[in-house]
Amino acid sequence: MPGVMVxxxxxxxxxxxxxxxxxxxxxxxxxxxxxxVETRDTLCLPEDRxxxxxxxxxxxxxxxxxxxxxxxxKAGDVVTTLSAACDGDRSHVRLVDIREGCAWIHxxxxxxxxxxAGDLIRMNLGFLRHGKRSADAVVxxxxxxxxxxxxxxxxxxxxxxxxAGHRVHLVERGMGGGGMLKLLSHVYPTDAGAEEKLxxxxxxxxxxxxxxxxxxxxxxxxxxxAGDFKIRLASGTGETNLHVGAVILATGAGVWLPxxxxxxxxxxxxxTLMELERRRREGxxxxxxxxFIHCVGARCPERPYCATICCPSSIKNAAWIKRADPGAEVTxxxxxxxxxxxxLERYYRGALEAGVRFVRFAADAPPVVSGDGKVENVSVFDxxxxxxxxxxxxxxxxxxxxxxxxxxxxLADLFHIGIDRYGFFREDDPLHPLETRQAGVFICGSARWPxxxxxxxxxxxxxxxxxxxxxxxxxxxxxxxSRLPEGKLGHARIEDGFCSGCGNCVAVCPYEACALQKVGGxxxxxxxxxxxxACGSCMSVCPNGTIQMPEHNARAVGAMIRRAFSPREAR
Amino acid sequence: MTSxxxxxxxxxxxxxxxVLIEGGGAAGITAGLDLAAAGRRVHLIERSGHLGGQMLNLxxxxxxxHCAFCPLWTDIRRLxxxxxxxxxLSSRIESLDTTGxxxxxxxxxxxxxxxxxxxxxxxxxxxxxxxxxxxxxxxxVYPPSFRIDRDLCNRCxxxxxxxxxxxxxxxxxxxxxxxxVGQVIRAAGFIEADLKPLPEFxxxxxxxxxxxxxxxxxxxxxxxxxxxxxxxxxxxRPANIAFVQCSGAxxxxxxxxxxxxxxxxxxxxxxxxxxxxxxxxxxxxxTDLRTVGRDYYAYSRRAEDKAGVRLVRGRPGLIHPLPxxxxxxxxxxxxxxxxxxxxxxxxVLNGNLRPSAGDRYENxxxxxxxxxxxxxxxxxxxxxxxxxSAAAMMAISRDKEGPCRA
Numbered sequence: 014m015p016g017v018m019v020x021x022x023x024x025x026x027x028x029x030x031x032x033x034x035x036x037x038x039x040x041x042x043x044x045x046x047x048x049x050v051e052t053r054d055t056l057c058l059p060e061d062r063x064x065x066x067x068x069x070x071x072x073x074x075x076x077x078x079x080x081x082x083x084x085x086x087k088a089g090d091v092v093t094t095l096s097a098a099c100d101g102d103r104s105h106v107r108l109v110d111i112r113e114g115c116a117w118i119h120x121x122x123x124x125x126x127x128x129x130a131g132d133l134i135r136m137n138l139g140f141l142r143h144g145k146r147s148a149d150a151v152v153x154x155x156x157x158x159x160x161x162x163x164x165x166x167x168x169x170x171x172x173x174x175x176x177a178g179h180r181v182h183l184v185e186r187g188m189g190g191g192g193m194l195k196l197l198s199h200v201y202p203t204d205a206g207a208e209e210k211l212x213x214x215x216x217x218x219x220x221x222x223x224x225x226x227x228x229x230x231x232x233x234x235x236x237x238x239a240g241d242f243k244i245r246l247a248s249g250t251g252e253t254n255l256h257v258g259a260v261i262l263a264t265g266a267g268v269w270l271p272x273x274x275x276x277x278x279x280x281x282x283x284x285t286l287m288e289l290e291r292r293r294r295e296g297x298x299x300x301x302x303x304x305f306i307h308c309v310g311a312r313c314p315e316r317p318y319c320a321t322i323c324c325p326s327s328i329k330n331a332a333w334i335k336r337a338d339p340g341a342e343v344t345x346x347x348x349x350x351x352x353x354x355x356x357l358e359r360y361y362r363g364a365l366e367a368g369v370r371f372v373r374f375a376a377d378a379p380p381v382v383s384g385d386g387k388v389e390n391v392s393v394f395d396x397x398x399x400x401x402x403x404x405x406x407x408x409x410x411x412x413x414x415x416x417x418x419x420x421x422x423x424l425a426d427l428f429h430i431g432i433d434r435y436g437f438f439r440e441d442d443p444l445h446p447l448e449t450r451q452a453g454v455f456i457c458g459s460a461r462w463p464x465x466x467x468x469x470x471x472x473x474x475x476x477x478x479x480x481x482x483x484x485x486x487x488x489x490x491x492x493x494x495s496r497l498p499e500g501k502l503g504h505a506r507i508e509d510g511f512c513s514g515c516g517n518c519v520a521v522c523p524y525e526a527c528a529l530q531k532v533g534g535x536x537x538x539x540x541x542x543x544x545x546x547a548c549g550s551c552m553s554v555c556p557n558g559t560i561q562m563p564e565h566n567a568r569a570v571g572a573m574i575r576r577a578f579s580p581r582e583a584r
Numbered sequence: 585m586t587s588x589x590x591x592x593x594x595x596x597x598x599x600x601x602x603v604l605i606e607g608g609g610a611a612g613i614t615a616g617l618d619l620a621a622a623g624r625r626v627h628l629i630e631r632s633g634h635l636g637g638q639m640l641n642l643x644x645x646x647x648x649x650h651c652a653f654c655p656l657w658t659d660i661r662r663l664x665x666x667x668x669x670x671x672x673l674s675s676r677i678e679s680l681d682t683t684g685x686x687x688x689x690x691x692x693x694x695x696x697x698x699x700x701x702x703x704x705x706x707x708x709x710x711x712x713x714x715x716x717x718x719x720x721x722x723x724x725v726y727p728p729s730f731r732i733d734r735d736l737c738n739r740c741x742x743x744x745x746x747x748x749x750x751x752x753x754x755x756x757x758x759x760x761x762x763x764x765v766g767q768v769i770r771a772a773g774f775i776e777a778d779l780k781p782l783p784e785f786x787x788x789x790x791x792x793x794x795x796x797x798x799x800x801x802x803x804x805x806x807x808x809x810x811x812x813x814x815x816x817x818x819x820x821r822p823a824n825i826a827f828v829q830c831s832g833a834x835x836x837x838x839x840x841x842x843x844x845x846x847x848x849x850x851x852x853x854x855x856x857x858x859x860x861x862x863x864x865x866x867x868x869x870x871t872d873l874r875t876v877g878r879d880y881y882a883y884s885r886r887a888e889d890k891a892g893v894r895l896v897r898g899r900p901g902l903i904h905p906l907p908x909x910x911x912x913x914x915x916x917x918x919x920x921x922x923x924x925x926x927x928x929x930x931x932v933l934n935g936n937l938r939p940s941a942g943d944r945y946e947n948x949x950x951x952x953x954x955x956x957x958x959x960x961x962x963x964x965x966x967x968x969x970x971x972x973s974a975a976a977m978m979a980i981s982r983d984k985e986g987p988c989r990a
Contacts, residue, residue: 353844
């Protein structure tokens, strides 16, 4: 039976009498393209839902329109059921909200509410006449993964994926694994030795047959999409091509050097935290009087961020100096002590109890390091006690932030993901912090945002978990790359022969799904279904309507708008 | 539904036991969805009658200032429709026996007297209930369903006959079920600790002294005032609002820890107050302004420099209602060493968060359990979500050889 089947829900009498369903049903029944109108009591209840589905299937109607409540009420479930019955094809399914949007909000105006419900239904009937379904794309998933960066995050990610039974290419631009941990002596908050912490991971990686370690190697080219990435690696010995299903970026972060600040580089007793870590690793003792200065080059106009790890790192070392030599004088000059949470707060108190002295200074009154040929003194205005303090010092440790790797911009470009204004990889949204705007590309560790090694490793495991959702499948459909339970709304489709190659769509696509290609000598745009997220940006800037979202094509939306604005009397 | 083909996992997983997840908030939902996407079966135990956890109580999330509800809503719907996930609402894990192979979990379910799958949200029961036992669904609860407070209900039955969809059964009794599970993920999140034992905060003495979650609900765009900032007492526009950080936190008498999320939470709330009504004076009393995540520091700069939120370093020593209206806040600005008593129209207490599963964080959870989110350590939405994914991976790795963490 051609035509649309319309179901009106009475919502147990919560829609009528405000909306006159009898009159509405009669009017809608006379509309062009309507096969049959059925009024039911409660479409959201399982029994009515099943009956509706049966009735629709028996009728053989080409489309279904349900006029009930808001999708944020119960009707969301109704549409899920119907979409499932149509194998995800929502081009034949429309939901019209006649409860919250009509009956309830216009309670005092039954005639108006009924007319509005009629308008909404007619608009959606118009839509259904032109609604189309976009073709899906299915790729065979390559059951391998690439992990870029072999620090805490990358090692944990690679080990996790390998243990789940998939081959992993672990790509490291340096010699071996370990990343930032190799530069540290001990790690907070456990105070475990960095080397002891690193050893089991390195051993597990070399013992794991499914991990292929690419040392002194960089990613130089990448194409493809979730399930099917083609990646070229370059090392001193030549180039390697990989073909993988998922990508995990764990490239870590860099250390910033405070050249010219606090007489760093001029006085040799002015060190960065990393240099202190090296001395500690080498077993060198600290002199008696140490002053730590926090937020050196951080939370300032050039780097307007807190790098998370600097406060705990310097508190770790301050407490170590004090515990090793209870007679030592250790002072931390800070702007805010960034030790959030239960573990770090306890760690901070441990340092206080060990006898580390904390002095707060204001951002506009930084401490001054003085000394002739060597560090002698640090003067600071103690903001809390309102006094100028002169602190005698034998060494000054500068707590500097982590900065994004210069490589990030290039990798972000290769894999079409975003970076933030500081150069770190940007996540999709706070609830999906390891996912990027490209399906199949995941981020973790300090490449995403500065984190402690333990958290970086946990993020690596999390990213591995996300990758397994792709690697564990034999085939991946473009439609399934969506957070909606019904699958992705659709994909942009570019009509061959009409595209003028203007590139507007390429410029606006946030997911870099549109790209210009040469076809028969002319440049035309092509939309990649695996990357497209059905946002519709391209459709709105296409000058001649060549790009359409079949599920929301211009004719369908136009039909809705025409019906919305045609005078009621004429109908 | 998405073509079944693409969701079929490569490996058969019938030999592995399902994972038990305690808590259906940001961490638990993420862990559950990740495990199901990798082909694992999941039992998710949620204490309340709906999924979403504390994130549902947030109007906006920092630092994006986006609504909390949208990303959550799609994830909740995906969780509810995934055939690998069994959601147990209004349930608790009563006991966990780990002696044999796998674990035996006893789940106690107190089924809601109004069946959520049948409730159409009309509110007839709410109008009919004399003792006020029927509660409306929260603004962001999906699916929206009324519920009955068992303690207030006098079993009069007036709601039963009036319910048009036969959703109410006052005789429903609690049920027990034993599940055989493998790994366990603890993600029970946080609750607010009662501030009444600390009298200097004045909590409970005045309707305009509220906790930050109460303030969030009171000022939510979908809340009782449609996002307008008004006083609870009398409904007038407040001239000024004090946000008091570390209320009960970093305080050995109640919560010795830093709750981690409250600095940004106060910056978010005060920025939104300023956005909706720039004339209201907002003042945050803080000890250390802990803004450690992406864009958090920039957010605090924006709040202070652009929106005009005032930051005062100091912990108020006394908060008390004034006889003529308003609330007195006594504090020392520790950066100017000035002591002051200032009158505020509203006071928001921030920081009194504690793990809902007990008095301590489970960051040392013993296998087969793994903790994530606020149950493990104070965590915001993003931290809870990645920890949820990490815990899911841990559950899978443990079934193989053991954890992969360095």
